[in-house]
Amino acid sequence: MRLALLCCVLLAARPALSASPPPRRAAAQPRWRNGDVVLQTSGSAQSAAIQVATRSPYSHTGLVEVAPDGVFVIEALGKVSRTPISAWIRRGEGRKYTALRRRDLSDTEAAAVVQSARGFLGKRYDARFQWSDDRIYCSELVAKAYARGAGKSAGRLQRIRDLDIAPILAAAKARYGDRLPLDRQVLTPASLAEDAAFSALHDDFHPAR
Numbered sequence: 001m002r003l004a005l006l007c008c009v010l011l012a013a014r015p016a017l018s019a020s021p022p023p024r025r026a027a028a029q030p031r032w033r034n035g036d037v038v039l040q041t042s043g044s045a046q047s048a049a050i051q052v053a054t055r056s057p058y059s060h061t062g063l064v065e066v067a068p069d070g071v072f073v074i075e076a077l078g079k080v081s082r083t084p085i086s087a088w089i090r091r092g093e094g095r096k097y098t099a100l101r102r103r104d105l106s107d108t109e110a111a112a113v114v115q116s117a118r119g120f121l122g123k124r125y126d127a128r129f130q131w132s133d134d135r136i137y138c139s140e141l142v143a144k145a146y147a148r149g150a151g152k153s154a155g156r157l158q159r160i161r162d163l164d165i166a167p168i169l170a171a172a173k174a175r176y177g178d179r180l181p182l183d184r185q186v187l188t189p190a191s192l193a194e195d196a197a198f199s200a201l202h203d204d205f206h207p208a209r
Helices: 002-013 047-054 085-091 107-118 139-150 167-175 189-193
Strands: 037-040 060-067 072-077 079-083 099-104 198-204
Touching: 002 107, 037 085, 037 189, 047 167, 047 189, 060 107, 060 139, 072 085, 072 107, 072 139, 079 085, 099 189, 107 139, 139 189
Parallel strands: none
Antiparallel strands: 037 060, 037 099, 060 072, 072 079, 099 198
8 A cells, every 4th residue: 555655656746748849930031132042951861971071060052042933942952943942941950041141242143143043953963072064062053153143252162181071981982982082172061151251141050140
């Protein structure tokens, strides 16, 4: 009897198990402008390796287009395409994203940047991260759209050897073979986020920013 009573007391004293946290509610989106840059953590197979190599949460990026039929992200994913901004945000891990705006970009330049990005529509994704127009990867698309549309830089080129590739060496060799192109220059989503010419409009990764 005493044992049963003790069990009842202990059970009553235990805090109730907390329910699973509700899904993260979508915050109000910024007032978008042509040429805004958005970054997120993607769910792709290479996402974790990109994050490790760049020491950054960002593994995917795209360029905002404000069009008569809505707001879209022009992105290199499979093929370069236009994705509605809300769908793009939902696809990111935890629906978290960062939005950046280049402070010195005029409306005319912003429109030209978008037009330049649209010129890549239909191009296939470049999984080997080469700097060419035959295929194109996400941050390369953003940088080339800025350079060709407005004559302005976005991010910076780095050699693969200058990234933190030691922890992902096996994955790199699986993609490139034993002869890694260590001197190949790449432009990463992280380098876009670090570009001082851009200001943050929205940042779920660094709330105090």
